[in-house]
Amino acid sequence: MTGTGSPSIPFTRCIGPDGAAVGDLPDFARNPAELVRLYRALVLTRSFDAKAVALQRTGRLGTFASSLGQEAVSVGAAAAMRPEDVFLPSFREQGGQLWRGVTPLELLLYWGGDERGSDFKAAREDFPVCVPVGSHAPHAVGVAMAFKLRREKRVAVCVLGDGATSKGDVAEALNMAGVWKAPSVFVINNNRWAISVPVARQTAAATLAQKAVAAGIPGEQVDGNDVVAVRAVVERALARARAGDGPSLIEALTYRLGDHTTADDASRYRDDAEVSAHWPEEPIARLRHHLATVAGWDKAQEERVLEETAALLERAAEAYLATAPQPAATVFDFTYAALPAELAAQRRQALEGS
Amino acid sequence: MTTTTYREAVRTALREALTRDSRTFLMGEDVGRYGGTYACSKGLIDEFGPERVRDAPLSESAFVGAGIGAAMAGMRPIVEIMTVNFSLLALDQIVNNAATLRHMSGGQFSVPLVIRMATGAGRQVAAQHSHSLECWYAHIPGIRVLAPGTLEDARGMLWTALQDPDPVVIFEHAALYNMEGELPDTAGPVDIERAAVRRPGRDVTLIAFGANLHKAMEAARLLAAEKIEAEVIDLRSLRPLDDATIMASVRKTRRAVVIDEAWRTGSLAAEVSARVMEQAFYDLDAPVGRVCTEEVPIPYPKHLEDAALPQPEKIVAAVKAQLGARA
Numbered sequence: 001m002t003g004t005g006s007p008s009i010p011f012t013r014c015i016g017p018d019g020a021a022v023g024d025l026p027d028f029a030r031n032p033a034e035l036v037r038l039y040r041a042l043v044l045t046r047s048f049d050a051k052a053v054a055l056q057r058t059g060r061l062g063t064f065a066s067s068l069g070q071e072a073v074s075v076g077a078a079a080a081m082r083p084e085d086v087f088l089p090s091f092r093e094q095g096g097q098l099w100r101g102v103t104p105l106e107l108l109l110y111w112g113g114d115e116r117g118s119d120f121k122a123a124r125e126d127f128p129v130c131v132p133v134g135s136h137a138p139h140a141v142g143v144a145m146a147f148k149l150r151r152e153k154r155v156a157v158c159v160l161g162d163g164a165t166s167k168g169d170v171a172e173a174l175n176m177a178g179v180w181k182a183p184s185v186f187v188i189n190n191n192r193w194a195i196s197v198p199v200a201r202q203t204a205a206a207t208l209a210q211k212a213v214a215a216g217i218p219g220e221q222v223d224g225n226d227v228v229a230v231r232a233v234v235e236r237a238l239a240r241a242r243a244g245d246g247p248s249l250i251e252a253l254t255y256r257l258g259d260h261t262t263a264d265d266a267s268r269y270r271d272d273a274e275v276s277a278h279w280p281e282e283p284i285a286r287l288r289h290h291l292a293t294v295a296g297w298d299k300a301q302e303e304r305v306l307e308e309t310a311a312l313l314e315r316a317a318e319a320y321l322a323t324a325p326q327p328a329a330t331v332f333d334f335t336y337a338a339l340p341a342e343l344a345a346q347r348r349q350a351l352e353g354s
Numbered sequence: 355m356t357t358t359t360y361r362e363a364v365r366t367a368l369r370e371a372l373t374r375d376s377r378t379f380l381m382g383e384d385v386g387r388y389g390g391t392y393a394c395s396k397g398l399i400d401e402f403g404p405e406r407v408r409d410a411p412l413s414e415s416a417f418v419g420a421g422i423g424a425a426m427a428g429m430r431p432i433v434e435i436m437t438v439n440f441s442l443l444a445l446d447q448i449v450n451n452a453a454t455l456r457h458m459s460g461g462q463f464s465v466p467l468v469i470r471m472a473t474g475a476g477r478q479v480a481a482q483h484s485h486s487l488e489c490w491y492a493h494i495p496g497i498r499v500l501a502p503g504t505l506e507d508a509r510g511m512l513w514t515a516l517q518d519p520d521p522v523v524i525f526e527h528a529a530l531y532n533m534e535g536e537l538p539d540t541a542g543p544v545d546i547e548r549a550a551v552r553r554p555g556r557d558v559t560l561i562a563f564g565a566n567l568h569k570a571m572e573a574a575r576l577l578a579a580e581k582i583e584a585e586v587i588d589l590r591s592l593r594p595l596d597d598a599t600i601m602a603s604v605r606k607t608r609r610a611v612v613i614d615e616a617w618r619t620g621s622l623a624a625e626v627s628a629r630v631m632e633q634a635f636y637d638l639d640a641p642v643g644r645v646c647t648e649e650v651p652i653p654y655p656k657h658l659e660d661a662a663l664p665q666p667e668k669i670v671a672a673v674k675a676q677l678g679a680r681a
């Protein structure tokens with residue numbers, strides 16, 4: 001994968017599709033233990049997606065958006081963050097959520113339609129998944145302004161899709177973040193497809209990163225299948241934000257190897273040959289090749305990671321399936337902090353009627 | 355007692371909020387140096403600085419959304435939308451986000467956001483700047499909707515709204531800003547739950563809110579000259595509605611006319627009317643009447659605009675039609 005960029009939009013890659021380093025690696029990437037940590041997170045994300053899709057296909061989970069092939073965007077962005085930063089994910093960023101401490105059980109509950117899954121036990125200040133597309137970009141500016149007003153060295157990190165960049169609220173948010181120097185980082189997970197619409201029919205702009213130019217903020221591209229590069233670029237953006245230099249826009253170039261969601265069949269509008277051509281660039285194999293070269297990663301280590309991950313997810317799935325559904329009485333619980341009298345009456349009526 | 359205006363009461367409330375709670379900040383279009391389109395924040399930038407009295411770009415969706423984000427991150431923002439007409443650009447944030455994020459986060463997050471906006475017609479600003487869409491917001495569970503119609507409420511509702519863990523939308527009718535009156539020096543926060551009986555009466559209940567409260571009061575004065583005693587209820591809170599106060603009055607007077615500057619179809623007047631039918635049908639001597647805006651785009655020329663809007667004379671006529679039903 002190469003940057004489609006223009007001279008003013010830098011493109012960063014640290015590890016190529018063959019696993020070979022491109023130039024000097026950032027410090028964290030010279031530490032094999034840190035690379036293994038990232039690798040395990042990628043594997044966990046892909047395995048989680050596979051488990052979730054399997055549960056959906058057998059009627060035990062709702063519609064689910066797999067991040068197959070895009071795991072490095074989310075994991076890389078989250079790995080760059082500090083715990084006290086705030087993550088505002090769209091609906092394909094489970095990799096980052098898992099890194100930040102959201103549990104596989106919570107994610108399964110959420111995708112199974114149980115909002116208790118979005119009441120995170122850890123990551124108490126991270127936002128719930130944003131499904132409406134891009135509407136969380138203004139929220140990120142607000143979170144960032146809260147940090148700025150309180151003089152806290154924290155940053156809001158918002159991940160959105162390529163389709164979201166066509167939306168007015170996203171353009172407004174980038175512009176406002178720029179004006180207010182809001183300590184925020186916007187990461188575009190450009191998987192090239194917004195359901196059935198390819199990015200070429202989303203915009204005539206050569207890059208999505210250049211939308212930063214109009215907002216007066218730094219914009220750059222990164223190889224979104226290279227978790228080291230994503231982490232490095234987001235770390236730099238976070239450092240700028242923490243130093244008071246305002247927001248950044250990062251376009252991570254990746255590819256959606258799967259369907260939009262389990263409710264979609266991409267073969268109706270997308271050529272299989274196009275998908276096949278992108279498989280050699282996927283993020284997990286490249287990091288594995290790199291680990292094999294620099295740290296002697298072998299078959300036994302690989303199998304141990306896969307087994308541990310599978311066991312973890314099996315336990316999560318069992319706990320999910322064993323979770324008693326919410327009783328009907330809870331349907332009003334999270335409408336208001338305290339139920340107004342007329343809703344309390346509706347609640348009584350609903351319960352008597354059932 | 356101090357003689358003051360509705361505008362000054364709003365400004366005093368804003369000043370109180372910014373003084374008492376360091377988490378509070380005001381943002382919106384022209385709220386800073388300009389002092390707000392209706393001058394409600396005049397001078398506040400000098401007292402509290404441009405960080406806490408913050409001019410926003412012309413981006414309703416973004417600055418309302420930023421209010422949501424800041425509220426969820428522990429602040430107590432007050433967002434001023436210049437008028438309800440522009441709030442349409444922020445509907446996704448208000449309806450789809452502010453009202454749902456407690457639910458969508460399984461209760462992890464509250465959204466303690468206050469949104470203020472001017473509403474209403476009557477100032478010759480034509481069809482695109484004269485909407486009364488309070489009923490759209492009152493339709494949405496997850497938010498509270500207030501309509502201060504008096505100086506006391508303009509002064510007192512804001513602080514109480516800021517204490518609410520859920521989003522509160524406050525509608526200030528633009529025709530009220532110049533309204534003068536007396537405000538006790540001790541005036542402060544008020545309850546935001548209950549409707550208020552602004553004038554007692556025995557023959558008919560007039561139910562109104564915002565600027566139309568005063569048209570209802572004027573109608574009551576005209577009716578009193580004809581020995582018809584109207585009770586006037588100020589809804590104050592449009593969501594939730596205070597059914598108890600409404601029904602107690604209607605059961606006493608056995609007649610109700612609802613005055614609402616919105617278009618009749620799907621209006622709050624329709625909702626109040628349905629509730630009276632559901633809860634007090636057998637106490638009524640006449641069908642509930644409604645005085646709403648004619649279902650046309652609001653005209654610019656004054657005589658046409660006046661003709662389109664609820665007026666005291668129309669209210670009087672609606673009451674007489676009710677009393678005619680007694681015979």
